[in-house]
Amino acid sequence: MSSLLHEFSQNGLCALLESRHETQSSNSVREHSPDPIPVDLLIEIFSRVPLKSIARFHCLSKFLASILRRHDFTELFLTKSLTRPRLLFTVKTKGKLLFYSSPQPHNPDDNSSLVATSYHPTLVPDYQPTYICKPGTLEGSFVIVWFDVRPEKFGFINKDEDMLPKPNDYDTSPSTLFNYKDKLGIHCLVEENLVLWVLEDAGNHKWSKHSYVLSPLGYHIVSRSLFFGMTSTGEIVYSWNSSVWFYNIEKNTIKRVNIQGLEELEPPTFINNFLDYVENMKFL
Numbered sequence: 001m002s003s004l005l006h007e008f009s010q011n012g013l014c015a016l017l018e019s020r021h022e023t024q025s026s027n028s029v030r031e032h033s034p035d036p037i038p039v040d041l042l043i044e045i046f047s048r049v050p051l052k053s054i055a056r057f058h059c060l061s062k063f064l065a066s067i068l069r070r071h072d073f074t075e076l077f078l079t080k081s082l083t084r085p086r087l088l089f090t091v092k093t094k095g096k097l098l099f100y101s102s103p104q105p106h107n108p109d110d111n112s113s114l115v116a117t118s119y120h121p122t123l124v125p126d127y128q129p130t131y132i133c134k135p136g137t138l139e140g141s142f143v144i145v146w147f148d149v150r151p152e153k154f155g156f157i158n159k160d161e162d163m164l165p166k167p168n169d170y171d172t173s174p175s176t177l178f179n180y181k182d183k184l185g186i187h188c189l190v191e192e193n194l195v196l197w198v199l200e201d202a203g204n205h206k207w208s209k210h211s212y213v214l215s216p217l218g219y220h221i222v223s224r225s226l227f228f229g230m231t232s233t234g235e236i237v238y239s240w241n242s243s244v245w246f247y248n249i250e251k252n253t254i255k256r257v258n259i260q261g262l263e264e265l266e267p268p269t270f271i272n273n274f275l276d277y278v279e280n281m282k283f284l
Contacts, residue, residue, distance in 0.1 A: 042067055047076045051279040052117060068281065077281045087228075087244065088277035089116065089262070100261060101277055107233070108246060108257050116261035142175070144184075146202075157184075158205040163197060178229045187227050187236075192219050194236070194249070212249050221245050221254060229275040239273050 046054065046068065054077075057064050067073060089100040099119035105112070144157040163175075163186070175188040186197040196210040214222060225238035225245060236247040242262040246255045 039067060043070070043073045043076060046073065047080050050117065051281065052119065054281060074281045078278070081278045081280065085276040085278055087114075087259075088274040089239070089259075090272050090274075091262070100259075102259055102261075104231075104275065104277075105246075105257060106231075108255055110255040111258070113258040113260055114244075116259050118261065144177070157199065157202065160197065160207040160209070162209065163207075176227050178227070180230055181232075181234070185230070189222055194218075194222060196249075210249075212252075215252065218247065218252070218254060222247070226273060228273045231275060237275060 046057070049057075054068060058068050059065075085104045086101045087104050089102075091098045091100065100116040101119070102114040102116040105114065144159065146155050146157060147153070148155070175186050178185045178187055180196065180198050184199040184202070188195050188197075190211075192214050194212040194214055196212075198208045198210065200206045200208050221240065222238060225240040228237035228239055228244070230236055231246070234248070234250065236249055238245045238247065242259050244257045244259060246257065248254075
């Protein structure tokens with residue numbers, strides 16, 4: 001299998017298929033040579049290829065496009081993608097929105113490196129938000145809104161009273177929603193404490209609070225970094241320039257992973273970063 005994968009470069013695969021095979025049925029390929037390549041084997045090989053290469057293969061020939069649109073292939077590709085989640089970076093630079101992704105490490109070594117893959121850039125129009133201010137009003141608050149897609153109904157989740165800012169809370173970071181072990185979580189930094197709120201009972205609006213005292217190094221990183229989210233193993237992830245930091249809140253340890261391919265974007269502006277990004281070949 002490894003030799004086949006090595007042989008199937010973008011141009012070599014297309015030339016090989018077009019010169020040696022033509023479609024016979026949905027499950028087989030009629031041979032033009034003594035050793036035809038079964039469609040099932042091609043599907044298995046393509047399922048191991050990155051999505052960016054798949055998109056290129058799709059435009060090379062009708063034969064390849066017919067394979068890549070098959071339901072059994074798209075299901076197999078998604079199944080394998082779920083076992084190898086990735087990190088997704090969205091970067092704004094020079095009026096463009098760039099997308100990068102890299103493998104998402106599991107229990108990474110400190111100061112290790114990963115290579116980011118770039119995707120097609122998107123032009124970003126200038127955006128100036130508009131606000132309506134009632135005369136004499138100087139206060140505002142954020143609320144949590146949920147939407148049920150089946151009845152198309154909106155609702156609100158009440159916040160705990162302790163979440164409300166106190167008069168002297170000047171050193172409090174903005175709150176960010178995230179997935180806390182399949183529960184709704186809120187991440188914020190209060191002075192030198194990392195505070196995580198977890199929605200334990202959505203129906204009764206019950207929250208639990210988890211507070212962690214940061215070390216000087218931890219506070220230095222967390223206060224200057226963009227919050228990524230939480231991994232399935234419970235590590236809090238942050239990004240700072242071209243580095244990703246994995247903070248184990250239970251062991252109070254921090255590991256740094258360098259992302260190669262983002263250095264040329266200095267100084268980049270990270271819009272949003274995402275954990276558990278999964279590539280999907282299903283066409284809308």
